[in-house]
Amino acid sequence: MKVLGIDIGGSSLKGAPVDTKTGELLAERHRIDTPARLTPEEMGAAIARMAAHFDWKGPIGVGFPGVVQGRVVRTSANLHPGFIGLDAVEVFERAAGAEVSLVNDADAAGLAEATFGAGRGVQGAVLLLTFGTGVGSALFVDGILYPNTEFGHVKRDGESWERFVSGAAKERRGLDYAAWAGDVSTYLNVLEDLVWPDLIIAGGGISADHAKWFPHLKIRSRIVAAEFLNEAGLVGAALHAARAL
Numbered sequence: 001m002k003v004l005g006i007d008i009g010g011s012s013l014k015g016a017p018v019d020t021k022t023g024e025l026l027a028e029r030h031r032i033d034t035p036a037r038l039t040p041e042e043m044g045a046a047i048a049r050m051a052a053h054f055d056w057k058g059p060i061g062v063g064f065p066g067v068v069q070g071r072v073v074r075t076s077a078n079l080h081p082g083f084i085g086l087d088a089v090e091v092f093e094r095a096a097g098a099e100v101s102l103v104n105d106a107d108a109a110g111l112a113e114a115t116f117g118a119g120r121g122v123q124g125a126v127l128l129l130t131f132g133t134g135v136g137s138a139l140f141v142d143g144i145l146y147p148n149t150e151f152g153h154v155k156r157d158g159e160s161w162e163r164f165v166s167g168a169a170k171e172r173r174g175l176d177y178a179a180w181a182g183d184v185s186t187y188l189n190v191l192e193d194l195v196w197p198d199l200i201i202a203g204g205g206i207s208a209d210h211a212k213w214f215p216h217l218k219i220r221s222r223i224v225a226a227e228f229l230n231e232a233g234l235v236g237a238a239l240h241a242a243r244a245l
């Protein structure tokens, strides 16, 4: 099946047509920057522009950075609050004139890694974390996803851990890799005590630099970098659509 995968992020949308049998991109990835916070209607228009860029009429899989239950967005920590409680599938389908499926962005990235990447064939508990604008999580048991884990919002002193350890937080706090990895270790130790993962997969842009920070980690689980790097979200969104539509 061929699906247009779109990954909605904090500052851009990334999209490409995906062959869901192989996970391969069928055209070069396209990016639409969203410096301002888009309303749901504006996001629909951006999705329609993405489809138009690829002259796409087929199904679309969208990864969204918040809790997604069926067609409805439940949380929107880093995007427009107008998404909360909204049937976003309806808004996006109306804008794009195509069938749309919706999934949490980290769950999408996890689906790509579990199917084609660093988690392929791994049994037991696999925890994928994306370190980007926020921290996203996807938890798998023997390859099956437990949806909408929101481990970026586990609290430290009343604030979400993603405020301290996301890729954006590293920049905002002016931390070098060693200092940031110290906080990441404390965070991962909290998660380790909760879900005892057999394997942690680190994703998000910062995972490309894993050689600079993995050696500083003090954790008991095995950790590897995501294989898809920045494309996991859109590939997984397409995979989810192929299963759901």
Ligand code: BGC
Binding pocket: 064, 065, 066, 067, 075, 077, 078, 104, 105, 106, 107, 130, 132, 133, 134, 135, 136, 137, 150, 152, 153, 162
């Ligand atoms: C959201 C998650 C999302 C993560 C990464 C968090 O703030 O609550 O749903 O997966 O950011 O985008």
